[in-house]
Amino acid sequence: MIETSSLTLRAGERTLVDALTWRAWPGQLWCVIGRNGAGKSTLLRTLAGIRAPDGGSVSIGGCPVLGRDPAELARERSFLAQSRSDAFAYRVIETVLMARHPYHADRYWEGSDDHMAAEQALAALDVLHLARRDVRTLSGGERQRVAIAALLAQDTPLMLLDEPANALDLAHQVSVMRLLSRVCREQRKTVIMIGHDLNLAHSAASDALLLMGDGSWLAGSVGEVMQPPILGRCLGHPIEMLRHGERTVFIAGDATTT
Numbered sequence: 001m002i003e004t005s006s007l008t009l010r011a012g013e014r015t016l017v018d019a020l021t022w023r024a025w026p027g028q029l030w031c032v033i034g035r036n037g038a039g040k041s042t043l044l045r046t047l048a049g050i051r052a053p054d055g056g057s058v059s060i061g062g063c064p065v066l067g068r069d070p071a072e073l074a075r076e077r078s079f080l081a082q083s084r085s086d087a088f089a090y091r092v093i094e095t096v097l098m099a100r101h102p103y104h105a106d107r108y109w110e111g112s113d114d115h116m117a118a119e120q121a122l123a124a125l126d127v128l129h130l131a132r133r134d135v136r137t138l139s140g141g142e143r144q145r146v147a148i149a150a151l152l153a154q155d156t157p158l159m160l161l162d163e164p165a166n167a168l169d170l171a172h173q174v175s176v177m178r179l180l181s182r183v184c185r186e187q188r189k190t191v192i193m194i195g196h197d198l199n200l201a202h203s204a205a206s207d208a209l210l211l212m213g214d215g216s217w218l219a220g221s222v223g224e225v226m227q228p229p230i231l232g233r234c235l236g237h238p239i240e241m242l243r244h245g246e247r248t249v250f251i252a253g254d255a256t257t258t
């Protein structure tokens, strides 16, 4: 479980998040929603313990994230950054095996269990066939799926993902959302992801945290907070919600009619 207490985040003169007191439980998949610059990535980095809060605190499993032993923290939470650069010619399998290092207390080399976890994660992301490739030769979407595979292989109770659907084609956007939803449900993990696609978010998430851009925020179940008037205020554009069979579909409304 991750929780924040009166968490405040600032950037220059702006308050991005004001006094966020919030909890996410095992089995929940939260989507963080807000317009560009609202503070979503800043929040996710703070939840991961990579950035210090400007006020308040973040705890994972009941212990503050700041000051935690890095190896211990890496067994508690994994983090997918919005972008990455590959300076070295690692093979795909090696980049995923690196995610297993938090489990190596007294050895450097990976064991057969690590190889199995890495290969299973690559297969789940449909990139096992790329295992021997130099990561620098991958397409943007392939590289993103390898990064998500590394997160799965890290096998932490809490997964934090900054725009996991970035660079993915439609089929992989849907399959990655289904995968995250499944690991949440079946393995009782907690997933917090940032996403700009309301339809993907609604299809996968159980809960949503809306950052309104002025420091205020709203947290609740998807049914409670993913409502057109609230989303419209959050995103600065009218949103319409349609029913299509069993599905809920969000579309951008006509700004000139409001």
Ligand SMILES: Nc1ncnc2c1ncn2[C@@H]1O[C@H](COP(=O)(O)OP(=O)(O)OP(=O)(O)O)[C@@H](O)[C@H]1O
Pocket: 011, 012, 016, 034, 035, 036, 037, 038, 039, 040, 041, 042, 043
């Ligand atoms: N060092 C800094 N000084 C001033 N402003 C900063 C600094 N670092 C970040 N910011 C600002 O903080 C705000 C929040 O940035 P953040 O990356 O968290 O936004 P975001 O909601 O993830 O946006 P996006 O949807 O574009 O990814 C942005 O307006 C950014 O320009």
